[in-house]
Amino acid sequence: MTDDDRKRMFAIPPGATFAISAEAPRLAPAEGFAFVMNVSGLLGAAVFDLGDGHELRRARAEEIVLIKETVQNLMPRPLMLPWEMKLREDGSADALGEDEWRYYVITFQGSNQTLQEIEEACSLSVLELKTGFTVINHGGNRGLMYNPGRLFQLLDKGLRNLTFSEVSSSEVESIRAIQGQLREHDPLLVDVRRLVRQLQDLDAVPMHSPLRFLGYFAILESLLTHPPQPTDPYDSITRQIRKKLMLLNHRLKPNINYGGFGDANPEKIWSKMYTYRSALAHGGAPTFDGDLQTLRNPGNALNLLKETVKAVIRQTLTEPQLLVDLKEC
Numbered sequence: 001m002t003d004d005d006r007k008r009m010f011a012i013p014p015g016a017t018f019a020i021s022a023e024a025p026r027l028a029p030a031e032g033f034a035f036v037m038n039v040s041g042l043l044g045a046a047v048f049d050l051g052d053g054h055e056l057r058r059a060r061a062e063e064i065v066l067i068k069e070t071v072q073n074l075m076p077r078p079l080m081l082p083w084e085m086k087l088r089e090d091g092s093a094d095a096l097g098e099d100e101w102r103y104y105v106i107t108f109q110g111s112n113q114t115l116q117e118i119e120e121a122c123s124l125s126v127l128e129l130k131t132g133f134t135v136i137n138h139g140g141n142r143g144l145m146y147n148p149g150r151l152f153q154l155l156d157k158g159l160r161n162l163t164f165s166e167v168s169s170s171e172v173e174s175i176r177a178i179q180g181q182l183r184e185h186d187p188l189l190v191d192v193r194r195l196v197r198q199l200q201d202l203d204a205v206p207m208h209s210p211l212r213f214l215g216y217f218a219i220l221e222s223l224l225t226h227p228p229q230p231t232d233p234y235d236s237i238t239r240q241i242r243k244k245l246m247l248l249n250h251r252l253k254p255n256i257n258y259g260g261f262g263d264a265n266p267e268k269i270w271s272k273m274y275t276y277r278s279a280l281a282h283g284g285a286p287t288f289d290g291d292l293q294t295l296r297n298p299g300n301a302l303n304l305l306k307e308t309v310k311a312v313i314r315q316t317l318t319e320p321q322l323l324v325d326l327k328e329c
Helices: 003-009 061-074 113-124 148-160 169-184 192-202 210-224 237-248 266-281 298-318 320-328
Strands: 017-021 031-036 039-042 047-051 054-058 085-087 093-095 104-109 131-138 141-146 165-167
Touching (some): 047 169, 061 131, 061 148, 113 169, 113 192, 131 148, 210 237, 210 298
Parallel strands (some): 039 165
Antiparallel strands (some): 047 054
8 A cells, every 4th residue: 555545545634653564464355443532331321423433432352352452552651451440539449341441442444534534523522532643444454543642641641640531422412613713614714624533632741741721721822812002001912812711601501510610700810811821922831829829729720721712613603793792893
């Protein structure tokens, strides 16, 4: 298979590693799958249809073998498999029975183009399905595709505490709806796919790096703000973010969740968020026992920011002209 053949047959996103092997595949002919790393179960069904011949289901024995081989080959040190273990609060772990293992896959036939669209939709959904790598079978060859930075961060988190979730039919419908909106959206108004790729790029940044927080804030500013007028004290970036999020929150579904901040007023929270952002952007190492006490801790602030960015992008898919107009006002 030549490089041109691969480009025609497979959707290879920027930054992805793609390796092809002539080894005889152990899967059904032309069947491929993406390993979903954070699913613990499916509620009310054995299989969920993601559309266009793509299914979310528990991995079969031969797929689990490939998953385990791939994970062990990619990691430079022995890895505790969180999909076979359940962590206790004290940090110890109990082995799960094989019927409880948390290996789940999205299966497909042929090209991975639609799978890539599903992965983009998952990046925006309230419940994100995190795919680590994709195995593709074609013509007796097996290909492996993954983003090295993003996969390493997921595996590194798995060593510590990967968060697993049960998936319901309503969450699958939400993913399918977002996928449909991404297909139909007008990139001339807002290039949402470019924003989604930026979200996916941030998954490759270490969780505790300030660059991750600054990256999400940059996306939020690009969605909601215009360059402030130096002569207008009411046109600052901080004020634009605060006021526009207060307006948008009445339309967002679900609304922005401020539950992690106690009784703090949302406007105060976003003022402190911008203070935190400015401190990081200027090389500071802010603490959360003084002026930033409202935010409680870096993880709390990062979670609010990420979920807000996703919610605003989802609203952009629903009401693109509104976001265009809001950006300019």
